[in-house]
Amino acid sequence: MIGNHPMDIYDVVIVGAGPIGLATAIGLRKRGIENILVIDQTRAFRQVGQVLDLLPNGLKALKYLDNQAYEEVKKTGMGFMNPPQSHDDKNSEISQKQNPPKNSPKWIYKNFQGQIIRSIPLGFDHWLKNHGEGRVSIAWYNLQTVLRNLLPQDIVKANHRCVNVVDELENEYARIDCICNQQIKANPYAYWEDGQRQDDQPQDLDNNSQKSITKSLRAKLIVAADGINSTIRRVIYKDSFYSDFAQPEYSGFAAISCREITDIPHELQTQIAEQFLQDSPIVTIGDEPRMMLFRRPGNPFGYILHLALPCESLEGKSGSSLINLALEELAKVDFPHVLKELVRLSPPTNMQQRPYYIHRATTPDTKTQPSWSAGRVVLVGDAAHGMPPFMAQGANQGFEDALAVTALIANIAETNNWDNREAIATAFKKYEDLRRPIMTYIQRATLTRFPQSSDEEWNKYGQQVYQRNFDQLIAALL
Numbered sequence: 001m002i003g004n005h006p007m008d009i010y011d012v013v014i015v016g017a018g019p020i021g022l023a024t025a026i027g028l029r030k031r032g033i034e035n036i037l038v039i040d041q042t043r044a045f046r047q048v049g050q051v052l053d054l055l056p057n058g059l060k061a062l063k064y065l066d067n068q069a070y071e072e073v074k075k076t077g078m079g080f081m082n083p084p085q086s087h088d089d090k091n092s093e094i095s096q097k098q099n100p101p102k103n104s105p106k107w108i109y110k111n112f113q114g115q116i117i118r119s120i121p122l123g124f125d126h127w128l129k130n131h132g133e134g135r136v137s138i139a140w141y142n143l144q145t146v147l148r149n150l151l152p153q154d155i156v157k158a159n160h161r162c163v164n165v166v167d168e169l170e171n172e173y174a175r176i177d178c179i180c181n182q183q184i185k186a187n188p189y190a191y192w193e194d195g196q197r198q199d200d201q202p203q204d205l206d207n208n209s210q211k212s213i214t215k216s217l218r219a220k221l222i223v224a225a226d227g228i229n230s231t232i233r234r235v236i237y238k239d240s241f242y243s244d245f246a247q248p249e250y251s252g253f254a255a256i257s258c259r260e261i262t263d264i265p266h267e268l269q270t271q272i273a274e275q276f277l278q279d280s281p282i283v284t285i286g287d288e289p290r291m292m293l294f295r296r297p298g299n300p301f302g303y304i305l306h307l308a309l310p311c312e313s314l315e316g317k318s319g320s321s322l323i324n325l326a327l328e329e330l331a332k333v334d335f336p337h338v339l340k341e342l343v344r345l346s347p348p349t350n351m352q353q354r355p356y357y358i359h360r361a362t363t364p365d366t367k368t369q370p371s372w373s374a375g376r377v378v379l380v381g382d383a384a385h386g387m388p389p390f391m392a393q394g395a396n397q398g399f400e401d402a403l404a405v406t407a408l409i410a411n412i413a414e415t416n417n418w419d420n421r422e423a424i425a426t427a428f429k430k431y432e433d434l435r436r437p438i439m440t441y442i443q444r445a446t447l448t449r450f451p452q453s454s455d456e457e458w459n460k461y462g463q464q465v466y467q468r469n470f471d472q473l474i475a476a477l478l
């Protein structure tokens with residue numbers, strides 16, 4: 001049993017030490033709620049994940065949660081824009097977002113003819129001036145690490161995979177069952193063993209079932225921040241009116257990418273550079289499909305294509321069959337010839353695919369929308385409303401959730417309503433009533449990209465999303 005005593009009941013257990021779970025924990029401690037625990041299924045915290053853009057609304061919410069967290073994230077994110085040269089090129093987005101053009105960092109959007117249709121400045125100060133808060137790019141793992149380091153070490157536990165939640169009416173707590181692997185050493189990065197690092201060992205906990213144990217934790221409230229494939233969401237929706245929404249739904253969009261193409265005839269390189277890249281290291285071309293074309297230092301090209309595709313068309317596809325699928329899709333819209341040639345030259349071993357999933361904030365077919373809470377359990381971040389990353393709002397919206405939920409839980413604590421199920425239900429309903437309309441708007445923007453249709457729409461979207469006033473929102477909640 002974790003905790004000091006087998007009968008410990010935590011005030012709050014947060015499942016998932018991603019950005020939103022950790023921000024929630026920081027916000028709760030800041031508001032005086034210290035009897036908390038964050039658990040994560042990862043065997044050890046490691047360098048994983050993509051680069052995130054944190055935009056004014058997300059940064060404002062984080063600042064509201066805890067000023068120190070905001071300052072640390074800002075510092076790490078700003079350093080990220082001009083990092084020391086890295087040789088780890090695993091994630092193409094990382095090296096591109098971290099190396100914007102030195103003089104005027106901008107994200108350029110072009111049409112098929114190579115004309116600029118939009119140019120979005122990337123600098124912190126530009127966003128600060130326009131929206132009252134800046135913008136930073138930060139790798140998921142760096143964000144996790146910065147936030148994790150702001151919490152006492154003993155309240156963030158790796159190697160705890162939540163497999164079940166039970167919330168019985170007669171109990172003054174909910175129970176979380178998790179699987180832990182007993183073989184794991186406390187600090188796998190601290191030493192080498194038998195010539196092999198601990199984190200090189202097999203990952204699959206299930207195959208190691210004899211060495212795994214199940215632990216149960218008790219908490220007055222559970223915050224489910226376990227991401228788009230949320231186990232807790234599956235458990236609380238199973239056998240309920242919402243069972244159709246237990247699993248994420250395919251969004252209709254997928255990415256096909258090639259991280260590096262080196263063998264490109266000189267003439268083609270010149271044509272692509274002159275028509276599309278010019279001095280930029282990254283440019284976005286087209287709307288539907290859309291290509292993020294980039295060039296790394298040393299000249300290799302790469303791309304990420306966002307395509308509207310049936311999920312089945314991706315099944316079992318890799319290497320050359322992915323290249324063929326991409327070319328078929330590009331042919332349908334008469335995509336620029338030089339870019340199709342580039343795709344044709346992609347080395348099959350460098351090809352990747354990624355279907356994007358969604359938990360719709362509003363579903364068209366039901367009168368009642370899937371609730372983001374059940375009894376003592378509340379869903380936040382991607383577990384509540386995960387979506388494709390096209391408007392860069394997943395983590396930003398998650399921080400807004402964290403802010404709302406911490407304010408409401410702090411209020412439950414202040415009014416000593418931990419055992420008042422009605423007060424808890426009212427609090428979580430307020431959270432949903434506040435968050436669902438904006439999430440519905442953001443998901444519509446993500447799936448249709450309507451804000452990018454004109455400057456007027458872009459400005460309206462910026463006002464609605466980036467310039468939110470959290471003083472008013474929190475005042476309305478309490």
Ligand SMILES: Cc1cc2nc3c(=O)[nH]c(=O)nc-3n(C[C@H](O)[C@H](O)[C@H](O)COP(=O)(O)OP(=O)(O)OC[C@H]3O[C@@H](n4cnc5c(N)ncnc54)[C@H](O)[C@@H]3O)c2cc1C
Pocket residue numbers: 015016017018019020021039040041042050051052053054058140160161162163225226227228229230231232380381382383389392393394395396397398
């Ligand atoms: C390619 C890409 C680019 C993106 N770009 C942006 C961007 O620019 N800006 C932006 O705001 N967002 C972006 N996003 C979205 C963003 O990454 C997510 O919205 C954000 O990470 C959600 O945070 P979270 O904490 O809710 O979930 P996650 O980040 O998914 O974290 C969930 C955590 O829960 C743990 N977990 C899962 N299941 C269990 C379990 N059963 N038991 C215990 N622990 C568990 C996981 O190990 C993980 O640590 C992007 C996403 C992708 C895929």
